Amino acid sequence: MPYGGNGHTLELWSWEGKHIRSIRTGPAITCCVFPMLSPNGQRILVSYSTGGGHAAAEVIMASGHVVAESPQFFGAIWASDSRHLCALEYNNSSHGPTTEASLVLISPGGRTRLVARVPVPGVTDHTGYTVEACDVPANRAVIFATTMGIETEVTYIDLADGIAITGTWCPRGASVVLSGNERYAATSLGQVIDTRTGKVVALLSNQPTAISWLGHVVVEDDERTGRFDAVDWSTGKVLWTSAAPGDFPRQVVFPAVASRPGTDDLALNVYPPHGSRSSIWFVSPQGPAELLDNDAGPYVI
Numbered sequence: 001m002p003y004g005g006n007g008h009t010l011e012l013w014s015w016e017g018k019h020i021r022s023i024r025t026g027p028a029i030t031c032c033v034f035p036m037l038s039p040n041g042q043r044i045l046v047s048y049s050t051g052g053g054h055a056a057a058e059v060i061m062a063s064g065h066v067v068a069e070s071p072q073f074f075g076a077i078w079a080s081d082s083r084h085l086c087a088l089e090y091n092n093s094s095h096g097p098t099t100e101a102s103l104v105l106i107s108p109g110g111r112t113r114l115v116a117r118v119p120v121p122g123v124t125d126h127t128g129y130t131v132e133a134c135d136v137p138a139n140r141a142v143i144f145a146t147t148m149g150i151e152t153e154v155t156y157i158d159l160a161d162g163i164a165i166t167g168t169w170c171p172r173g174a175s176v177v178l179s180g181n182e183r184y185a186a187t188s189l190g191q192v193i194d195t196r197t198g199k200v201v202a203l204l205s206n207q208p209t210a211i212s213w214l215g216h217v218v219v220e221d222d223e224r225t226g227r228f229d230a231v232d233w234s235t236g237k238v239l240w241t242s243a244a245p246g247d248f249p250r251q252v253v254f255p256a257v258a259s260r261p262g263t264d265d266l267a268l269n270v271y272p273p274h275g276s277r278s279s280i281w282f283v284s285p286q287g288p289a290e291l292l293d294n295d296a297g298p299y300v301i
Contacts (some may be wrong), residue, residue: 006295009023009024009025010022010023010025010035010044010046010060012062013280013292014242014265014269015260016182016292017282017292021064022061022210023044023060023062023064024064024184025046025058025060025254034134036077036078037078037258038078038082039078039080039081039082039180040082040261041062041112041262042061042062043059043060043061043062043067043078043082043108044059044060044061044062044077044154044169045057045058045059045073045085046058046060047073047074047075050071052182053069053073054075055071055074056069056070056071056074057069057070057071057073057074057076057113057193058073059073059108059109067108067109068108068109069109070251072087072089072104072106072112073085073087073106073140074132075087075088075106075206076106077131077132077133078134079105079135079136079237080133080134080136080137080138081137083107083135083136084105084106084107084134084136084207085105085106085108086104086105086131086134086141087103087104087106087131087180088101088102088103088104088118088120088129088130088131088143089101089102089104089118090219099119099120099121099158100117100118100119100120101117101118101120101129101130102114102115102116102118103115103117103118103141103143103157103162105134105136109216113287115141115157115159115162116141116157116162116163116164117162118155118157118164120145126147126148127145127146127147127148127152128144128145128146129144129145129146129190130144130146131143132144132178132182133178133180134159135182135183136159139158139159139160140156140157140159140182141154141156141157141159141177142154142155142156142157142167142182143155143157144176149175150173150175151170151174151175151176152166152170152172153166153167153170154166154169154170159238162246167187167195169193169195169198170185170291171187171189171191171193173189174187174189175187175188176188176189177208177210177211177218178195178207178211178215179211179212179213179214179215179259180212180213180215180259180261181213181214181215182195183195183196183214183215184201184214184215184216185211185215185226186204186208186209186211186215188208189195189221190204190205190206190207191203191204192215192218192233197278198258201233201236202233202250203231204218204220204231205220205222205231206220206221206222206223206229207220207221207223208220209221209228209240209257210257210259210266212259212260212264212265212266213259213260213261213262213263213264213265214262214264215235215264216232216264216293217230217231217232217233217239217264217266217283217285218230218231218233218235219231219257219268227241227242227243228241228270229242229284229288230266230268232264232285233283237285238279239283239284239285239289240268240283240289242270256268256269256271257269262276263284264280264284264285265281265282265283265284265286266283266284267280267281267283267292268280268281268283279291279293279294280292280293
């Protein structure tokens, strides 16, 4: 679990709460750019601005070795095998609006494979398309179409043959967070949906902001109190609650969340305003929430 400390340093922690090492990065880690850890924890994707409205990203091993860097990596996500990146590359044209994008599977430092041409009608400043999941062993990628923060369509694409299928579980007029295993989706309508059946399996009390890998733990934003809760919807148990914004000192603006693959464990970076030091919490259904670090950097994945 890396977090940015002084702008060019990643501090690597284990899920057991042990500090492993510090890693020096070339690009600065700012408030608007977050590192992305691969599922197996061995590689880190660090995005950064190159100036003039352009951006790039570099892939770093947990040892600190830089594997590769490229503008192509910016906006990509890790595939489930931790070896590849998945990304949408827009085919910009001077003859009219963009109507198509390329879904690509990238091997950092190696080859890039075109998987499929993806229709992207209506791409504007308010509508965009993102790769939400990319499972190489299962030959599947998941793409969300989003308008003004609301998911309007879910598309599943076969990585082997490029065939696209529209998902039918996505509710209209809702924002969605998808579990790492793609099994469950928590929506702003206060529902947890089983994506395999389309059935609502649980109701939430507040707005979901993150979900665990297996999908049973949801981080909710209680807009009435300003608190955040981590709730196991399968048991109804509240696993962790933040301090309210009115509490002194103010504990939380918004918790950044990392999910542990294959589990319902979460790491939360709870940071106050004005770039102050923050707290890292480990949350699990298996036991009480544990404070790992009370003097961490302000940025985390």
